[in-house]
Amino acid sequence: MKLAYFVHDLADPAVTRRVRMLQAGGAQPVVLGFRRTETAPEQVAGAPAVDLGRTYDGRMGHRAKATAMAALQAGRWKRLLAGAEVVVGRTLEALAMAEAARRLCGLDARLVYECLDIHRMMLGEGAKSRAMRAVERGLMRRADLLVVSSPAFLEHYFAPRQGVGSSLRLDTLLIENKPLELGGAPAGKRPMRAPGPPWRIGWMGAIRCRRSLDILTALAARRPDLIEVRIHGRPAYTEFDDFDAQVARAPNVSFLGGYVAEDLPRIYGDVHFSWAFDYMEEGLNSAWLLPNRIYESGRYGAVPIALAGVQTGRYLAERGFGVRLDDPQDLEAFLDALTPEAYARLRAALDAVPGEAFVADQNDCEALVAALSGRSGGLNDQYPDHSKATRLVA
Structure with missing residues (x-):
């Protein structure tokens, strides 16, 4: 056809x-x-x-x-x-x-x-x-x-x-x-990054949310002992005052450029969590979308973190995996209380979801x-x- x-x-x-x-x-x-x-x-x-x-x-x-x-x-x-x-x-x-x-x-x-x-x-x-x-x-x-x-x-x-x-x-x-x-069956068991602080968060894909950048860079500046942030993708520079400068000023925050599909196992396997918040069009498109990163997170073993009250959070709740926060400001308290054992349980919940839920x-x-x-x-x-x-x- x-x-x-x-x-x-x-x-x-x-x-x-x-x-x-x-x-x-x-x-x-x-x-x-x-x-x-x-x-x-x-x-x-x-x-x-x-x-x-x-x-x-x-x-x-x-x-x-x-x-x-x-x-x-x-x-x-x-x-x-x-x-x-x-x-x-x-x-x-x-x-x-x-x-x-x-x-x-x-x-x-x-x-x-x-x-x-x-x-x-x-x-x-x-x-x-x-x-x-x-x-x-x-x-x-x-x-x-x-x-x-x-x-x-x-x-x-x-x-x-x-x-x-x-x-x-x-x-x-x-x-x-x-x-x-x-071309065949998916790859075997996904590796898990050794759990423990600083907890590494990956923000992948279309990088277009100013509020997300503010949240992550502010927390990294305040608590470099608690988090590291790895950003991979294509920033929408028109949505930020100065994306590169803001990243450069923040300790433990790195922008590592674009990627291709073959890089997905590596970049998701290198982090504990995947950032799945989006406030670019808060209450509208951002509340309704299901982004690539939640499927990529599930496929390649990074636990997604999302807002509870939006479609992404509902998707995670229905399938029983991921972290759902009522407010992104709760992130610091959540990570402060997180133990390696608790993280292992989060990964086990992700691993229990059938692989076909995450791939075409x-x-x-x-x-x-x-x-x-x-x-x-x-x-x-x-x-x-x-x-x-x-x-x-x-």
Whole structure:
């Protein structure tokens, strides 16, 4: 099955993982998208990649103009996309390009909207927010499938704000942000870092929460005997006053740069805990998302620490592992009281969760491609009120 995949950032590791899933499931993707890096990759996981230009974090006006220009010129991809059976847009801007390509290239293809975050602009009551929601509703009326990474996106946004399941009928699908493991059984027993202070906390992935940085650097400065912090990933520098300077000033805090999937066992195996707090869009997207790091933590043996009252905390509570704090300021007291024996019990609870809860495998890839193509059918039969998504990767 040929598939056109429109994305917001060709260099995003999560895009590479999804392309690999599509390929493993039997699809032949062509990837078209913007980039946040200086240079564009010619391929994504071996799939042809079409560079639509550079965009920037936080510059919504520039991104809107770039999206409009790409959509208006979508007819130029007619030969490249000929025969595509499915067109997927990963984010709203990508969905706009995907629908334009489907129409201008004359494709008889299913349209899929993949939504991994609900931007704060979509949630306001001003003219821009209302206009953006209207655009999204219009595009979703033409779509065949909505893919989300957390059921809370449906419960708190798509159902009550956009009418999915009532005035807007389309299938919904939950794809959790799990590491992808192909080609056989997962690796054996995960090593455990020797327990005891200073307790090492890893903050991995999209580094975009100013409050988290403040909490961790302040505690490390006050109690270098108690914690060490290792930061790995891609900082959103627009969200911080001076990320590099703040890290440099804090004892026992290190920023170790980006990483690739092959690094995950090493960077998670090097810490006791994984930081899974996010206050970037407090009470909104940050309360609803299920981040990559909770699955990576479980797979590679770092005990996640999260806020109890948000979707991430509920996920941990339902599965019986991790640390759930009512307030991040409780972290110091928790670590002060933590013994090696108590930490070993936390690790044992994590190790008791079946490994398939944390990884996507070959079967998941095949089921994903079947769902995108419409071959699985009846996705909403289990949840007719659309309050939850059908769980494909459970």
